[in-house]
Amino acid sequence: MYRPSAVPWSPGAPLGQHLEERGVSRRDFLTFCTEMCAVLGVAQTMIPRVAQALQDIRRPSVIWLQLQECTGCVESVLRTAEPTIGDLVLDVVSLDYNHTLMAGAGHAVEQALQDAMNANKGKYVLVVTGSVPLSEGGIYTMIGGRTAETILREAAAGAAAVVAVGACAHFGSVQSARPNPTGAVGVRDIVKDKPVLVVAGCPPIGDVVTASLVHYLTFGRLPEADSEGRPLFAYGKRIHDQCPRRAHFDAGQYVEVFDDEAARKGWCLYQVGCKGPATFSPCPIFQWNTRTSWPIGAGHPCIGCTERNFWDTMSPFYGRLPGVSGFGIEQKVDAIGAGLAAGALAGIAVHATATVYHQIKRRKATGELPEEASHG
Numbered sequence: 350m351y352r353p354s355a356v357p358w359s360p361g362a363p364l365g366q367h368l369e370e371r372g373v374s375r376r377d378f379l380t381f382c383t384e385m386c387a388v389l390g391v392a393q394t395m396i397p398r399v400a401q402a403l404q405d406i407r408r409p410s411v412i413w414l415q416l417q418e419c420t421g422c423v424e425s426v427l428r429t430a431e432p433t434i435g436d437l438v439l440d441v442v443s444l445d446y447n448h449t450l451m452a453g454a455g456h457a458v459e460q461a462l463q464d465a466m467n468a469n470k471g472k473y474v475l476v477v478t479g480s481v482p483l484s485e486g487g488i489y490t491m492i493g494g495r496t497a498e499t500i501l502r503e504a505a506a507g508a509a510a511v512v513a514v515g516a517c518a519h520f521g522s523v524q525s526a527r528p529n530p531t532g533a534v535g536v537r538d539i540v541k542d543k544p545v546l547v548v549a550g551c552p553p554i555g556d557v558v559t560a561s562l563v564h565y566l567t568f569g570r571l572p573e574a575d576s577e578g579r580p581l582f583a584y585g586k587r588i589h590d591q592c593p594r595r596a597h598f599d600a601g602q603y604v605e606v607f608d609d610e611a612a613r614k615g616w617c618l619y620q621v622g623c624k625g626p627a628t629f630s631p632c633p634i635f636q637w638n639t640r641t642s643w644p645i646g647a648g649h650p651c652i653g654c655t656e657r658n659f660w661d662t663m664s665p666f667y668g669r670l671p672g673v674s675g676f677g678i679e680q681k682v683d684a685i686g687a688g689l690a691a692g693a694l695a696g697i698a699v700h701a702t703a704t705v706y707h708q709i710k711r712r713k714a715t716g717e718l719p720e721e722a723s724h725g
Contacts, residue, residue: 365403
């Protein structure tokens with residue numbers, strides 16, 4: 350796979366030419382396209398289209414705003430060993446503004462932001478991490494003497510697409526938890542005149558950001574999303590439905606205390622607070638650190654960080670979710686067996702009654718049984 354390099358992108362050159370100049374083989378490029386198709390959930394027949402679209406594009410401009418946040422989302426999406434977000438954002442696209450990663454500072458950097466927006470108006474992709482504080486005129490996050498809200502509205506106005514990365518940009522995250530002193534909100538609460546794709550999580554998985562950008566570069570539109578704005582290819586299923594510990598949940602086998610024998614056996618973490626039954630996320634499939642592991646795989650319950658207002662709705666994080674139905678929660682094995690047995694007996698009784706009825710009807714029709722006997 351290719352790695353970041355110092356080879357400059359020739360002005361006006363398509364991506365295919367740039368990769369060739371960097372020594373990236375056609376095979377490695379097609380492998381990357383295949384991986385992206387797998388992540389997006391599209392058929393392998395789409396690989397040639399993805400490859401053609403990517404190799405023909407000119408270097409697109411990306412403006413990356415960091416508002417009220419901890420920078421954890423940026424750290425997450427940059428720490429990948431495969432050619433995903435780190436290479437895509439830093440090498441394949443023109444990252445024209447990100448105040449954490451830029452070497453410059455002060456007026457020069459702010460001028461770079463204005464220059465990038467003016468030069469690529471209506472064409473650039475706007476990536477946003479962090480929430481937007483609204484209380485007291487938005488004074489809780491000021492960049493270059495301007496509020497986060499002002500900067501976001503200005504940048505979004507000229508963007509071709511907006512991608513909100515992380516729980517802070519999704520709904521405000523920990524800053525918006527009760528009592529929310531800064532009045533923090535998410536990007537979609539501010540930008541309402543165009544679609545905003547939300548890559549949810551605290552922090553999100555970098556591969557989802559990569560795949561979302563590849564989808565946009567290939568098809569010229571953001572991927573299909575759910576009611577929260579999250580791409581369905583990644584957030585279309587609950588963790589609970591894809592969890593490798595699901596069989597233990599259904600069997601009523603739970604970890605009761607961390608590091609007990611059940612924990613060592615890899616049983617279900619529902620009783621110690623796992624929010625998987627209420628959380629839509631690709632964590633079990635994509636995993637973290639180049640697919641090394643994920644929270645539940647490491648023995649820690651899911652805290653539901655891809656869901657809106659999870660700091661309030663999912664806490665206490667080690668408390669059990671109420672009202673989750675399932676064999677393992679609502680009934681013991683013997684109760685289930687008794688219920689199944691009762692159902693079987695009822696079925697036998699119905700079948701026996703029907704059999705007797707049809708036998709009487711047949712015998713009466715053939716004269717084997719007097720008419721009055723059928724009313725016995």
